[in-house]
Structure formats: structure tokens, C-alpha cells
Amino acid sequence: MxxxxxxxxxxxxxxxxxxxxxxxxxxxxxxxxxxxxxxxxxxxxxxxxxxxxxxxxxxxxxxxxxxxxxxxxxxxxxxxxxxxxxxxxxxxxxxxxxxxxxxxxxxxxxxxxxxxxxxxxxxxxxxxxxxxxxxxxxxxxxxxxxxxxxxxxxxxxxxxxxxxxxxxxxxxxxxxxxxxxxxxxxxxxxxxxxxxxxxxxxxxxxxxxxxxxxxxxxxxxxxxxxxxxxxxxxxxxxxxxxxxxxxxxxxxxxxxxxxxxxxxxxxxxxxxxxxDVKVSQTRVGGYRNEMTVVLTGLDIEAKADLFRHQFEAALRVRPQELDWTLARVDVPDAATEQQASALLTVVARDPSRRNADRAFSNAAVQVALGSYPGFFATSPPGSAHPYGVFTAGFVPxxxxxxxxxxxxxxxxxVEPPRVCRALEPAAGEHRAEEHGAGEHGAGEHGAGEATRRLPLGTIAGARSGDKGGDANIGVWVRDAGAYPWLENLISEERVRELLPETAALPLRITRLPNIHAINIVVEGLLGEGVAYHARFDPQAKGLGEWLRSRHVDIPVSLLSPEEAP
Structure with missing residues (x-):
């Protein structure tokens, strides 16, 4: 060796x-x-x-x-x-x-x-x-x-x-x-x-x-x-x-x-x-700026609407792209102020540094004392920075x-390969019926079998990452007996239900039964690549853990004695 x-x-x-x-x-x-x-x-x-x-x-x-x-x-x-x-x-x-x-x-x-x-x-x-x-x-x-x-x-x-x-x-x-x-x-x-x-x-x-x-x-x-x-x-x-x-x-x-x-x-x-061989093309796509304000306590949605309208009205020059995200991480009757707070993030992108720089920052400052109750930001408005764009190409x-x-x-x-073959997608072999589970509905293990509603991660592992603007999630189970259940569970419909961010995006699902795994590719989730920063997790590193945290009906027979009722 x-x-x-x-x-x-x-x-x-x-x-x-x-x-x-x-x-x-x-x-x-x-x-x-x-x-x-x-x-x-x-x-x-x-x-x-x-x-x-x-x-x-x-x-x-x-x-x-x-x-x-x-x-x-x-x-x-x-x-x-x-x-x-x-x-x-x-x-x-x-x-x-x-x-x-x-x-x-x-x-x-x-x-x-x-x-x-x-x-x-x-x-x-x-x-x-x-x-x-x-x-x-x-x-x-x-x-x-x-x-x-x-x-x-x-x-x-x-x-x-x-x-x-x-x-x-x-x-x-x-x-x-x-x-x-x-x-x-x-x-x-x-x-x-x-x-x-x-x-x-x-x-x-x-x-x-x-x-x-x-x-x-x-x-x-x-x-x-x-x-x-x-x-x-x-x-x-x-x-x-x-x-x-x-x-x-x-x-x-x-x-x-x-x-x-x-x-x-x-x-x-x-x-x-x-x-053909893959080509990585990276370039500066323009300039990006970002600000996050904190919304605490009651009327979160109304506070977000007020700040958004005030901020956009205060912009003297509107950037080419202006994206808003409201993260409802608040809980009712919270024991701490942090637990009572949601995060509203605005991101600007523009080919011109000027349009994403001072104009953006000035708009945020101007509304600070005349906006929603409890207004404050996670950090002062900053300067615009270049952002990157990734494009995958191919050459002979x-x-x-x-x-x-x-x-x-x-x-x-170094000579190129003499023998090549056009690449065709391979979704993997569906083997659920071989394991006696093909007759059951999606996510079922056996007709009438008792289940518990628990996080998918109770029995399934996942790892996720980026490929240009696409994200992948590999999901697997460690027990071969649980694979037919997982295989029937993971459908396009169920993925969109568990991960609402994927609702409008193309999905590709591949079965890898030899390693008890299923791979999910979400096309376009990451915009134009990691440096474009399309979402707060720009490389989709936590996407798999989000999926594992979602609750599904798991057959009791697949659970350990501690997990089963």
C-alpha cells in the first residue's frame, strides 16, 4: 500500500x-x-x-x-x-x-x-x-x-x-x-x-x-x-x-x-x-453592505414593516439589489431580553461602491430615533465591501x-484522457421494495406500526455544503434496517415541507443504498456562490442540521429503548 x-x-x-x-x-x-x-x-x-x-x-x-x-x-x-x-x-x-x-x-x-x-x-x-x-x-x-x-x-x-x-x-x-x-x-x-x-x-x-x-x-x-x-x-x-x-x-x-x-x-x-473539464470562474460582482436591527417584544411584524418602509424611503439612491430577512428567533413571555428579540437584516448589492456605501449607511442612521420602540442595531452601519460571484464553466x-x-x-x-464518455445523471437505485417497504406510503415503515414524532436527527445523520450556487445535503442512517424508511421519507414534496426555503427551487434526489444514504441537491439556494452571500449561511454548512432538527414520524421499531415510549 x-x-x-x-x-x-x-x-x-x-x-x-x-x-x-x-x-x-x-x-x-x-x-x-x-x-x-x-x-x-x-x-x-x-x-x-x-x-x-x-x-x-x-x-x-x-x-x-x-x-x-x-x-x-x-x-x-x-x-x-x-x-x-x-x-x-x-x-x-x-x-x-x-x-x-x-x-x-x-x-x-x-x-x-x-x-x-x-x-x-x-x-x-x-x-x-x-x-x-x-x-x-x-x-x-x-x-x-x-x-x-x-x-x-x-x-x-x-x-x-x-x-x-x-x-x-x-x-x-x-x-x-x-x-x-x-x-x-x-x-x-x-x-x-x-x-x-x-x-x-x-x-x-x-x-x-x-x-x-x-x-x-x-x-x-x-x-x-x-x-x-x-x-x-x-x-x-x-x-x-x-x-x-x-x-x-x-x-x-x-x-x-x-x-x-x-x-x-x-x-x-x-x-x-x-x-469536458470543469472551470472555476470567480470575479468581483460588485459591492455589498449589510445591517441587522433588533426587534424586541411585541408587534414584531409591525415593527419590521415600519423600519423597512422608513429605511427605503430614506434611501437617496436605491441599490440594484435590496434584500430583507426577518429571523423570528424570539419566544413569547421570554425570560431574557435576547430570547424576546427577532433580527431584521437588510442587504444591499450594487455595481457601484457609492450606491451601497454611504447612501445605505445614512438611511439607517437617519431613522434611528424616529422608528419602532426599542430600536437598536447589532453593529453600527459599516462600509461597502466587494463581493464575489462564482460561475462554473466547462472546456474540452x-x-x-x-x-x-x-x-x-x-x-x-501531460496528455488528456483517450477515452471519454458524456456524463449522464444517475439518481441511484431504488431498493425499498427489496427491503419489504415499497408498498407503504412515504415515510411509513409498516402498515399500522406505532410511530413517535421526533427530530429526524434522532436516527439520521446529515452533512451539507456548497457547489457554486447549489447546496447539497447528504442524509444517512446507520442501521440498514432504517434505510427503507428513510428512502420513502425523502421525497421532493417532503423536502419542501421540511425545508420551506426550498419551496420554489429545483431539487435533485439521489439514492446511495450501499452506504444507507440519500443526497439532496437544492439548485440556486446560494445565489451566485459563497462570496455572493445569498443567505446568512452562505455555504449551507448548517442546512443538514436544520433538516435533522425537523420533526417527522419515526417508527418505534427503529428507536432505541430510551427513545421509544
């Missing part, structure tokens, strides 16, 4: 993680994932202010601390910390090494940049060609490529080894977000024994593409079938998980325990990749000039 660890799941992750992983046990490769849609926008702005940066500065700090240790332990480092300026990061790494009297070999994978603010998601074969180096730096690649590339290099898989590539894709997807695979953001977190500092995950990838997910002994958190499932359903679309090298069938995954803090992944099947597989620049300066081209 090849033993591949992760030390970063995003730009800002735990700085000590690289050292923790290098000192914690044996590794062949250590990967660091820093890039998200929002990060690309941040790094692009950094580079515009200083052409010498545009990469993840924290990676350089980590490497400065750990370079000698990594070389001594013969652990190769693979990272997409290059961001929008990977060549500059390579130069900075060489300077750090020279300052310490070290001379690691550093390879650069390039070709993702397709113009200003436009980056293709490159695959893993460039990384594989670069693995003779001590450190491999990339720009935008798929997150899983950081794991797939070293596995290709170890086993010599070719472009048509689709099952092996798919298996490595799943392993990479599980560990790409760091401690989310070891108990972080886990819905049943109270069952994890030590959550103070969860250990970072490791994928042991085998020649047939199967893998074991684990972590260093003695580290916090846990690796269980549940924690792995939670990460598997994070930020996915349907049963076909498309990448530039392979389309992975998520409905073929098999999970099983393999000892303490060890979960085996096997049976993954792959198909040829699509003929051969459009990016995918290359490896080796340590000696030689350039090696």
Missing part, C-alpha cells in the same frame, strides 16, 4: 497539523488542500495587490517549520497551495530551503489557468509524473487528485484503470477536508471520545484501488463508518461523481470496519471521464495545457 496523509482541509486550517502528521507515525506522502471557490477569489485579489503572491501563505509557514523533518523522514509533500500563482510558491519554497541550507527537489504542475480569474480543475496524472520530487506544487486541481496522483505513481495505473482511479478518488474525497473525516462537523459528535484536537486522516491506498481510512495512534477524534460516510456525502451531486480522470460511481462504495479507527473502502467502480479535456515543470527545469506535457 501507499500511506497518504492530509494536513490541511482549507486555507486557515490548523497550523501545527503538518508537524503533527510528520511526527505521529509512518507516511509516504503528505497532502495539503487549501483551495475552495472563495479561496480562489481571495488569492486572486492578493495577487492583484502584490504580483509576487497569490498562493497560500500559511503553507509556507508550515513548510518553514517542517521542511527538514519531512526530508529526514522521506515524506513527499503534495499541495495545491500554489493557488493562482503556483510558480511564485515554488520560488518561495526554494528560498525557504536555501535559508535552511537544504536543497529539496520541487516540481510544478501547471496549466489550470485559462485567463484572468478562470481556472480548470486539472486531474492527477500531472501530479503522478511529478512524484519523483520531494515537493509537488499545483494550482487548481480536483481535491482528490492530491491523493490519486501519488497512487498512480506508485502502481503505474494507466488512463483506462477506471476502477482503481475511482477507488483512489473516493479515498481522496474522504481525506481532502482534514478532520471532517475523523469526527469534525460530525452530527453524532457527542459519541466521539476526544474532540479537543481531532487527528488528521490517512488513506492507505492499495494497488486494486481499495483503501483503508485511519489516523495516527493516540490522536483525537475517531475514524468510524459514520465519520467516513459523513464525508462521502459532502458536496456531491449525484451517483456519478465526475472528475477529469474518471467518473466515480458513488453507488458502488462498500464500507466496513477494519479495526479501531480503521474503515475499509472497497468495491468502487469507475467509468470514463466526461469529455485538451483545452488546458497540462504540464509538469521538473526540478531541473525540463517541461513534460
Amino acid at each position: 501507499i500511506r497518504i496523509g492530509n494536513f490541511s482541509g482549507f486555507y486557515g486550517d490548523r497550523l501545527s497539523a503538518m508537524r503533527e502528521m510528520l511526527e505521529g507515525g509512518d507516511l509516504d506522502v503528505l497532502t495539503g488542500d487549501y483551495l475552495a471557490e472563495l479561496t480562489m477569489l481571495i488569492l486572486a485579489r492578493d495577487r492583484k495587490e502584490d504580483p509576487g503572491i497569490g498562493y497560500a501563505l500559511t503553507f509556507l509557514s508550515q513548510l518553514r517549520d517542517c521542511l527538514r523533518l519531512a526530508l529526514d523522514r522521506k515524506v513527499r509533500i503534495v499541495t495545491n497551495a500554489g493557488g493562482v500563482n503556483p510558480a511564485a510558491l515554488v520560488a518561495a519554497i526554494r528560498q525557504v530551503a536555501a535559508d535552511q541550507g537544504l536543497s529539496p527537489t520541487v516540481a510544478l504542475v501547471r496549466g489550470d489557468s485559462l485567463g484572468p480569474d478562470s481556472h480548470a480543475y486539472l486531474g492527477a496524472f500531472g501530479i503522478a509524473r511529478a512524484m519523483s520530487a520531494d515537493i509537488v506544487v499545483t494550482g487548481r486541481v480536483t481535491d482528490a487528485s492530491l491523493v490519486i496522483g501519488p497512487a498512480i505513481a506508485r502502481y503505474g495505473w494507466d488512463r483506462e484503470a477506471f476502477d482503481q482511479l475511482a477507488g483512489a478518488t473516493v479515498a481522496g474525497h474522504v481525506i481532502e477536508c482534514g478532520t471532517q473525516a475523523t469526527g469534525g462537523n460530525y452530527p453524532f459528535f457527542t459519541e466521539i471520545p476526544d474532540m479537543l484536537h481531532p487527528g488528521f486522516p490517512i488513506a492507505e491506498v492499495f494497488e486494486d484501488g481499495s483503501s483503508v481510512i485511519t489516523k495516527h495512534p493516540g490522536t483525537g477524534g475517531a475514524v468510524t463508518v459514520g465519520t467516513v460516510t459523513a464525508q462521502l456525502v459532502y458536496e456531491v451531486q449525484d451517483a456519478r461523481y465526475a472528475g477529469p480522470d474518471v467518473t466515480t460511481r458513488l453507488d458502488t462504495i462498500s464500507l466496513r470496519p477494519d479495526g479501531p479507527d480503521r474503515v475499509s473502502i472497497s468495491g468502487v467502480r469507475g467509468e470514463p471521464p466526461p469529455p 479535456q485538451d483545452a488546458p495545457v497540462h504540464e509538469v515543470v521538473h526540478d531541473d527545469g525540463t517541461v513534460e506535457p
